[in-house]
Amino acid sequence: MMPSPAESWMRATVAVVLSGCAQASSKPEDVREMTLRIAAASGFRDVCRLRLLPGFADHWKARHGVRPKFEESYASSGSLTRSIDSGFDADVALLMSVGDLDRLAKSNILRQAGSRSSISGIIARGRVVIGVRPGNPKQIRSWDDLARDDVGVILADPRVSGGSRWNIFAIWGAAQLRDDGSTASARDLLAGITRRVVTFESSSRLSLAAFARGAGDTVVTAESELHSLRTRTGVAYETVVPARTLRMDLPGCLIEVSVEKHGNRAVAEEFFAYLNEPEAQAAFQEFGFAAMEVEAEAPTRFDTPTAKSSLFTIEELGGWPRLNDEIFGETGVWDGLFIASNGRGTAR
C-alpha cells in the first residue's frame, strides 16, 4: 500500500533533517538575521498573510528571540513553478497541484547534493465545490445541474491554470465513480458542462472575479477560494457541495538550492514543520481548507452546513499524472470535447 501523503511528508522531513545536520552550509547560519523567501500560489495568499506568517513569526520569536523577515511572492501555482524552475529565488513553495510539485522534483532543485530525499509533501487539503449566487436561484444541487440549458458556468481554464485541473478531475471522477468507472459517462458529463461555460478565465482568481461581476450562475472552484470571495466582497455566495467530490491535496516543498545559497535552513525547515502543527492547520481550516487529519470518509470538520458529501481522492482516480494524461495529454479527451460539440455552446 502506498503511504499516505502525510506519512511520506513526515518521513521525508525526518530523513532530511537528519542528513542536514551533518552537512555544513555554504554560509554561516545566524538565526537572528534570517529571511524566509516564500513563493505561494495565490490561493494561499490570505491564509499566509493573515495567519501563517504572523503565527510563524511569533513561534520563531518565542524560540529565538527575534522575528524572522519574510519576502513573499504570490502568483498562480503554474507560473510560480515555472519561475522557480528557471531560477526564481524562493526557499519554500506552496503550490496548488501535485503536477507542479512533480515538475520541481524532476529538476533536482528540491534535493540537497548527495541526498535522495527532499522536504516536500501535502501541507493542506481542500475540496472542489460549486459556488452559486445568494439563495441559489437556479437550484443547483449536483454536477449534473451544471449541464442544464439554463445554467451558465464559469471555469478557470484548465489548460492555462494547472491548479484548476482539480475542478475538472472532480467532475470527471464524480461521474466515473457514480457509473462504475465508465469513461464514457465521465466524458458526457464533462462535455455537457463545458458546453455551458460562459468564460474560461486564466486563473482561479479571475474566474471568481468574473463570477462576482455577474457572469454565469455557477463557478466551479475550491472551497477556500469561495470562502475568500465571500470575505472580499461581503456577498453571501453559497457553497454547493455535490454528493461526490474530489479532495484536493495541496503540496509544498523546500527549494534546496535556494536554502543552500541563503544559509537559512533553520528557518525554512522550521516553517515547513510549522505548517503541520495544529495552529497552522486550524488556520487553513479557518480559510476554507481542510485540515490534514480530515479523512475521505468523514468530512465532518468542513464548515459548510451542506449535508454529507463523500470525498474521493486523486489516487482513487489513478493519480494525478495518469489522470492528467488521460484528460489533458496529447491524446486526452479535453480538446475533443469542443470539437465534438462544434465549439459553439449555447452558453450565454
Place this chain on the structure above:
Amino acid sequence: MSQKPAFKSSADAVTLLTRGASLSYLGVVLLLPLAALGFEALRPGPRVFFEALSDPLARYALGLSFTLALAMAVVNAVIGTATAWVLVHRDFPGKALMNSLIDLPFAVPTVVAGLMLVALYGPSSTMGLLLERNGVPLIYHRPGVAVALLFVTYPFVIRSVQPVWLELDPAEEEAAATLGANHWTTFFAVTLPALRPAVLSGAALAFSRALGEFGGISLVAGNRPLDTQTASLYVYGAIEGDRTQVAAAVSIVLLAASFAVLLILNSLQNNAVKLD
C-alpha cells in the same frame, strides 16, 4: 575610435558607424528574440511543427485572429481616414481635446481597456443586459472581441494619415474643384492617391496590432475553444500548459503572416510613391 585612412572622409565613417549601430540594435532588440522563437518552434523537427498547426483548435484560433485583424485593417482605414479629415479640415470647440484623446489607447494598458469594456457591456451592466435582451451580447462573444480590438487599434490610421493630410498642397484639390469636380470626385481622384501610403501603413499597423493583441481580449473573449479563442489566447494557454513548442509554432505563423502583410503593404506604398 580613431579615423583610418581607408575612409574618404569623416562623413563616410559616420555613415558606416550609424548604419552599423542601427543594424546591430535591430539585431539585438528584434531579430535575436525572433530567431530564438523560430529555433524553439523548429527544434523538435518539422513534423511536430506541422502537427501543432494541424490541431483544429489552433487552426480555428488562427482563422479567427486573421479575420478579425483584416476587419480591423479595413474598418480603421475607412473610419480613421474620415476622422483624420475631420481633424484636418474642420474647426470646432474641443478639437484640441479630441486630438489628445485619440492617443489614449496607446497609454492605457490594454487589459484595462478590456476591464472597462466588461464594466460597460458586461453581464451585470445595464448596457450588457440591454444588448443581451436584443440578441447581441458582446462580452464573452465574438463581437465583444471585435469591440476590444476597435478600441486598441483606433489611433493607428488617424495618426499616420493626419500629418500627411496637413502637408498636402490644397492647390491640387482647388484645381480639381475649379475644373468642376465635386467633393467626392476630388477626394477619390486627387486626395486619396496622395494619402494612400499613409492609409496603408496605418492599416498595416492596425492589422498587426489586432493580430497580436492579448490583454484587451483576455477579459472580454471568454476564451472558449472553437468559438471565442483567438490565436493569442491559444498561444497563452499553450505556454501556461507547458506546450512551448505548440505556442512557438502558432506564433511563427502569426509572425510570418504579419510580416507578409507588412511587406505587401510596404511595396504598395513604394509603388504609390514612385507614381508620384
